[in-house]
Amino acid sequence: MDMPVPDGGVIARKGRIVSRLRTVLPGDAVIDAPEELRVYECDALTAYRCVPLAAVLPRTTEEVSAVLQICSEEGVPVVPRGSGTSLAGGAMPSADAVILGVARMNEVLETDYANRFIRVQSGRTNLSVSGAVEAEGFFYAPDPSSQLACAIAGNIAMNSGGAHCLKYGVTTNNLLGVRMVKMDGTVVTLGGPWGEPAGLDLLGVVCGSEGQLGVVTEAWLRILPKPEGARPVLVGFNSNEVAGACVAGIIRAGILPVAIEFMDRPCIRATEAFAKAGYPDCEALLIIEVEGSEAEIVEQLARIRAIAMAHDPVEFREAADEDQARRIWLGRKSAFGAMGQINDYMCLDGTIPVSSLPHVLKRIGEMSREFGLDVGNVFHAGDGNMHPLILFDANKPVDLEKCEAFGAEILKLCVEVGGCLTGEHGVGIEKRDLMAVQFSATDMEAQMRVKDVFDPKWLLNPAKVFPLASSAARRVG
C-alpha cells in the first residue's frame, strides 16, 4: 500500500510539537513514547501499520480545538480515531501524523424523550448509546456488527450501517446534528436536535466524509421507541437464484422486514463447523427478521412463509421461542469468526443491485477458482450490500497480493453491474486506488472541492479516500 513520504521537517520537530500539545492538554493525554504509540499503529485493517508521531486523547471540544489549532500552525497531519475498528484503514496513521483519539469523550450530554433525541460526546460507543435510553424503551437504530466497540465518531465518519438498516436506514438517516472542529480549530455546529437544516445540508456531506472535513466532538442522534417484539425465520434454498427471487418477492409484496440476511454454501459450512447453529446444508440461506406485536409478527411471517413456499425451499424454520431465535442468528453472527478459524480473511463490502445477485455470485465463484482462493459470501440481501470473505494465508506475501487482486476484481464487478465499491465500511486506504473505477476525474474533483473548503491545507486524514495521484497537488499545498 503506497503512502505519501512523511514530512521529515515535521518528524524533526517532534519535540517542539509534543511540548506545545502538552500546554493545552493534561500530561497523560499526550502520548509520544514509541512503545506506547504502538497501540495506534493500525486499526482493524491490520495488514498495514505505521507508528504515528504522537497521539492525543482530549476530553472536550475546546481541547480538540486547541490541538487542531497547534497542528494546523505546525503543518502536522492529524488522523482522527474513534475506537479503531475501521476495516478500511480509515484511522491508519502516517509517521508524521498526530492521532487524535476521542475515546475519553464518552459522556451522555442530554437525553430528551419527548423530542426523541440524545446528545452524546462522539467517543461514546454505539451500543452504549442504546444502553443509555433502553430503560425508557428507546434505542439507537444503526447497528454495525462492531457496535460493542465502535464509536459514534467513527460511525459518523464512515456513515455506518448494520443488519437492521433495511427498515431504519444508516447513520446519516439517524443523525440530527453535530458539533465539529475544523482543522484550523474553528468550532462549528451543523444541524441540531430539530433535524432539518435551514440552508445547505452540510451535515449530510460531513457524515461519511471519513474524518477528512472535521473532528466531530458531539452529536445529536435520533432515538426510536423499541418495537414490541421481533422474530427471525430461516429459509434454505438449493439455488442462489431462487433465494434472490424470494427476496424480491417479499419486497414486491410490500412486506418490509427489518433484516434480510443471506449466506452461501461455503459460509454456511464454515459457520456450521464453528458455531453448530444447526443450519441446513444448502446452497443459500436467508434469515429474515420482522418486528411488531405478536399478532403483527404472526401476520407478516405467514405472508413470508407463503412467498417462500412458492419458491420450493429445502427448509423453512420459524423461531418458536427466544432460544430458537438466538440459534437462528447465531450462525450469521459467528460467520466472520468462523471464517477466521479456517484462515486469515479479507472482508469486502461492495453493494450491488439485488437483481444482479445470482450473476455476481456465479462470477465470484469462477474468480475464486481462477485465483485459487476460497471465498464465502454473507450478504445484507434486502439492500444489496455484499460481504465476500476471501480466505488467504497472511504469512505468505504472495497470498496477500493475490487476495487483494481478487478483492479488487470483485469490487470492479460490483461497479460494473450498477453498484458501488463500499456499502458501509468506507474507502479509507483500502479502496482508495479503486475510486477511479466508480468515479470520473470530474466526479472526484467535485468531492475534493468540499475538502478544499473545510480543510484547505489538506492536513486532516489526508492520504485517504482519493487516489494519491489525484490528491497529490492538494496535499502538497
Add this chain to the structure above:
Amino acid sequence: MRPVTEAELAEAVAGASEPLLVRGGGTRVLGHAVGEVLETSGLSGVELYEPGALTLVVRAGTAVAEVERVLAAERQRLAFEVPDLRGLLGREGVSTIGGVLAANASGPRRVQVGAARDAALGVRFVDGLGAVVKNGGRVMKNVTGYDLVKLMAGSRGALGVLTEVSFKVQALPEAEATLVIEGLDDAAGLASLRAALGSPFDVSGAARHSGRSFVRVEGMAGSVAYRIGRLRDLVGGEVTVVEGEASGQLWRDIRDVTPFAGRPGEVWRIVTLPTAAEGVSARIGGEAIWDWGGGLIWVLTEHGQGAEVAAAVAGRGHATLMRGEGGPVFPPEAPEVAALVAGLKERFDPRGILNRGMMG
C-alpha cells in the same frame, strides 16, 4: 432555455454569460434570484425502475405526477409524501422530481421515513462551469466517497443543476387509518402527538390544526387495526377513526397546507422541537398548522412579522418565509457556517451564475 439532454444543459451552463434562474416547474421556488430562466422540464423520463429492488432512476425534469403514476402502477410510491404547494403559494406549473429534491420537499411522513434527502440514492448534476458530476448511485447502501447527494438535496440549484435523481421507493400500504382527536386544548393536543410518536406503534403522521389532532398509521390491515386500538388508549380526548380515502384526503390537506391557501397574510415554515411548538406559536400569534408532532409549524400571520418570528425561534430552530413580501426568506446562518456555504458556492459555481441571490 429548455435543454432536452444533459449534454445540452451542460453546454448551456458552460456558455452562459449572464446569471441563470434554474427552474424545474417553478411550483416551489423561493427567494429573489434573477437571471435567464433555465428550465429542466425537457429532461424527462424514467431511466430505470426495479420494483423488486425498490429503486427508481429518473431524469430530473420528469413531472412528479408522472413519477407517481409509474410507481402506483406497481403499487409503490415515494415514501416522503411530496407536498403540492401550488395552492398555498399561488403558483401554476408542473412540479418536477428534480425540483422536489432541490427543495428537499417532504410531507407528514417525514416523522417515520425521513425527508426526500433520506430517500435519495444518487444524483447527476451540472456544476456552475458546465461540468457533469455524478454521485451516489442506485443502490441503498453506498458510502463510496463523499455524499454529495445530501449536499445537493435542499441546495435549491445553488451548487449545480440536477439532471438525474435516484430514489429508494416504498410499497403502497394495504391500509391506512387516522385517529381524529377532539376536545383537547393546544397544549394537550400537541402532547398527545408526542405520546403517539414516542410509542412503538410506528406512527406515519402526527399533526394538529383547527382544534383537532391527527395521528396516522399505515400497513397491513390487521396491524393497522391493532395499532389504532392501542393508540386510541394513549392519546386522550374524544376520538373518531377515519380510514382509507378520507384519511388520505385529510393528510393531503395537511401536506399541502390547504387551510392557508388563498388567504391573505404571510406564511412561515418553522422547524423546531416538538416541545417548543406551542411556545413558538403563542409568541408569534396568527394561525398555526402543526405537523411532525409539532416539529414543523406552518404559521399564517399579518405581513411584516419577520422580526417577531425570528425572535420566537431563536435558539429553538429556524424559520423560512414561504409567502410574503418581507424577508429575509431564508434564515441567516452562523458566521462560521456561512463561511463554509460561501466557500462551497465559490467552488461549485465560481462565476456565481446559478440562482444568484436566492439563498441570501
